[in-house]
Amino acid sequence: MEIRQDVDLTPYNSFGISARAAHFVSIGQPDELAAVFRHARQEKLRVLVLGSGSNILFVNDFPGLVLHMATRGVDLDESSGRVRVAAGEVWHDLVVTCMNKGFHGLENLALIPGTVGAAPVQNIGAYGVELGDLLVSVTVFDSAELRFRTLEREACEFDYRHSLFKQLAGADLVITEVELQLSRDWQPETSYRALSEALQQAGISEPTPQQLFDTVCQVRLSKLPDPARLGNAGSFFKNPVVSKQKYQALLADFPAMPSFPTDEPGLVKIPAAWLLDELGCKGQGRGGAAVHEQHALVLVNRNRASGEDIFMLAQDMSSKVLTRFGIALQPEVRII
Ligand code: EPU
Numbered sequence: 001m002e003i004r005q006d007v008d009l010t011p012y013n014s015f016g017i018s019a020r021a022a023h024f025v026s027i028g029q030p031d032e033l034a035a036v037f038r039h040a041r042q043e044k045l046r047v048l049v050l051g052s053g054s055n056i057l058f059v060n061d062f063p064g065l066v067l068h069m070a071t072r073g074v075d076l077d078e079s080s081g082r083v084r085v086a087a088g089e090v091w092h093d094l095v096v097t098c099m100n101k102g103f104h105g106l107e108n109l110a111l112i113p114g115t116v117g118a119a120p121v122q123n124i125g126a127y128g129v130e131l132g133d134l135l136v137s138v139t140v141f142d143s144a145e146l147r148f149r150t151l152e153r154e155a156c157e158f159d160y161r162h163s164l165f166k167q168l169a170g171a172d173l174v175i176t177e178v179e180l181q182l183s184r185d186w187q188p189e190t191s192y193r194a195l196s197e198a199l200q201q202a203g204i205s206e207p208t209p210q211q212l213f214d215t216v217c218q219v220r221l222s223k224l225p226d227p228a229r230l231g232n233a234g235s236f237f238k239n240p241v242v243s244k245q246k247y248q249a250l251l252a253d254f255p256a257m258p259s260f261p262t263d264e265p266g267l268v269k270i271p272a273a274w275l276l277d278e279l280g281c282k283g284q285g286r287g288g289a290a291v292h293e294q295h296a297l298v299l300v301n302r303n304r305a306s307g308e309d310i311f312m313l314a315q316d317m318s319s320k321v322l323t324r325f326g327i328a329l330q331p332e333v334r335i336i
Helices: 030-043 091-100 193-201 209-223 244-253 272-278 307-325
Strands: 004-008 020-027 047-050 062-069 074-077 082-086 135-142 147-152 173-181 231-235 241-243 267-269 289-291 298-301
Touching (some): 030 173, 193 209
Parallel strands (some): 047 062
Antiparallel strands (some): 135 147, 135 173, 241 267
8 A cells, every 4th residue: 555645636536627635545455445544544634535536526635635446346247147346447348348248227327437436426327227226235345443344225325316425424435346237138218308319310219238328428428528638527516306386486487497307296307407508607617617518517627727716617607596596506526
């Protein structure tokens, strides 16, 4: 275990913000975790666990220890369709590997940036599928008790872009491995509108896994910027969930406002991108930060933005939404 000091975090966050970590360690084996946390405890250092940093905004330098999870390993049991994956694996590579081996279910989640270990934290989801639909269990290292534990899906408390791992009760848990249930015998999930429209346009009525995967990639790439080319962290805010009454009242003033059903009958989800688009946010900027031209929910590092540029732009956006629609947007991105 090599702990480095005063490390530039630019390569470790997809916004490409040049914050610094006072201490930094990258681990390749889960059994190194006990030593890392003993050291942090001894030195009274706060620990920040990082995968590939694709859902984080550094507004400040981090004064504690950044723990970069670089563990590797994919173990697919072909008889059961269960796959156990180390936290440091790249999510999109896992999607491709499983599909190519004939095990399906992850196709809708293609091209989501980030690592496997980060996926349960925000319960990644796209085009009608959420990680929680496929997850069997998560192995965690409990840094308070210095031991490994297995949490079954129920214990992970998955919700829309939410889980136990975002709560105080999960604050001591470091995800080291994820177990998913995939299937050979597979039904495509094509209900998401942008996806069904793209399939229809391509003249595909019953997509193969590869066709569904390709279409998801095509839809994503048409709207969402590639973080390798233009720093970003995907959707900056969650889509707000409001009561049906509130939505009906808003419709009186904004008849074109779309909504999506939720699991709760009295609540609907409103696309934050629509609210922001209505306010003319696309292309607006602050310092080196800007709202993406193709998607109003995505903030980008247009020109050497500081974390504060991005944060202040996000603040402007959410206060405009609050004033106009009476809706308080919540960030999806973790802000440090
Ligand atoms: N829309 C606009 N203006 C825009 C973009 C979208 O008005 O600039 C409206 C349209 O009405 C569109 C609706 O917003 O139908 C929804 O847009 P989109 O399909 O792009 O999805 P989203 O709700 O903005 C969510 C996730 C994405 C995920 C897509 C596809 C959240 C916060 N974001 O975005 O996830 O890829 O659905 O499932 O739930 C992420 O979490 O980082 C992320 C990118």
